Amino acid sequence: MTSTPPTRSGARTGTRTPRERYRDQTRAEIKQIAVSQLAAGGVEGVALLRIAKEIGMSGPALYRYFASRDDLLGELVVDAYQAVAADIRAVDISSGGRAALHALATAFRDWAVAQPHLYLLIQGTPVPGFRAPDETVAHAREVLGPFLTVFAGGRPSGSVEPLVGEFGRWLRDDAAVAAWVEKWTGLSSEEAAVALTGAITAWPQLHGTVGLEAAGQFAGMGHRPTTLLAAQVDMLADAFQLA
Structure with missing residues (x-):
């Protein structure tokens, strides 16, 4: 996301000029229209010139707010991760x-199926050559953070022990990952590897079921996606012996 411009000379710290407020409002309006286009026609439906026309702005003027469509998509990706992370953090996991x-x-599933256009935006590379902002990794980790907390109390069964060993080496080799796991679990030993293994294993499990539902791939099949997801979660809980 773009940083807040410095306040003008003489202004109180934390105040914003009318120009700054107008810029923020215009950027928000551009993103809102882009999300509507995304919902109607997918990533290919997001067009800067059409957005400019809708808000009564010339194309060159719009480029003062977003340098390119990739720039705009990058902010939508970050916004989407922040939204789902907020929903995940709101879950009461005190029961463990x-x-x-x-x-x-x-x-996670409720957020995705309520706005599948945003879920599908962050699921993978939206357009050839697009590179998500570097900060995307940090936002994705915020989504997985509460899962680390839950799996910190797990005891891996034999089937996932090889993964625990590999993720343990990742923790030792990557200080940023180790700090992330410790932030959510308070652990920095072998138990941290268990938490990391559980959270990372849950990620493809969730995307597999939720992604197929969001893309409409379960239409006409004789099951409810919620039943399938519940069964997968139970199998994952069994693999880590969660009570």
């Missing part, structure tokens, strides 16, 4: 264990 894992998975 299996019940908390189900609650987190349900919150």
Whole structure:
């Protein structure tokens, strides 16, 4: 996201000039229209010139707010991650264990199916050559943070022990990942590797079921996606012996 411009000379710290407020409002309006275009026609439906026309602005003028469509898409990706992270953090996981894992998975699925256009935007590379902002990794980790907390109480079964070993080496080799896990779990030993393994294993499980539902791939099949997701969460909980 763009940083806040410095306040003009003589202004109180924290105040914003009318020009700054207008710029923020215009950027927000541009993003709102882009999200509507995304919902109507997917990523290919997002067009800067059409956005400019809708808000009564020339194309060159709009480029003063977003340098390119990729720039705009990058901010939408970050906004989407922030939104789903907020929903995940709002989940009460104080019960811990299996019940908390189900609650987190349900919150993730609810967010995705309520706005599949945003979920599909962050699921993968939206357009050839697009590179998400570097800060995207940090926002994605905020989504997974509460899962680390839940899996910190797990005991891995034999089937996932090889993964625990590999993720343990990742923790030792990557200080940023180790700090992230410790932030959410308070752990910095072998137990931290268990938490990391559980959270990272949950990620493809969630995307597999939720992604297929968001893309409409379950249409006509004889099951409810929520039932399938619940079964997958239970299998994951069993693999880490969550009570």
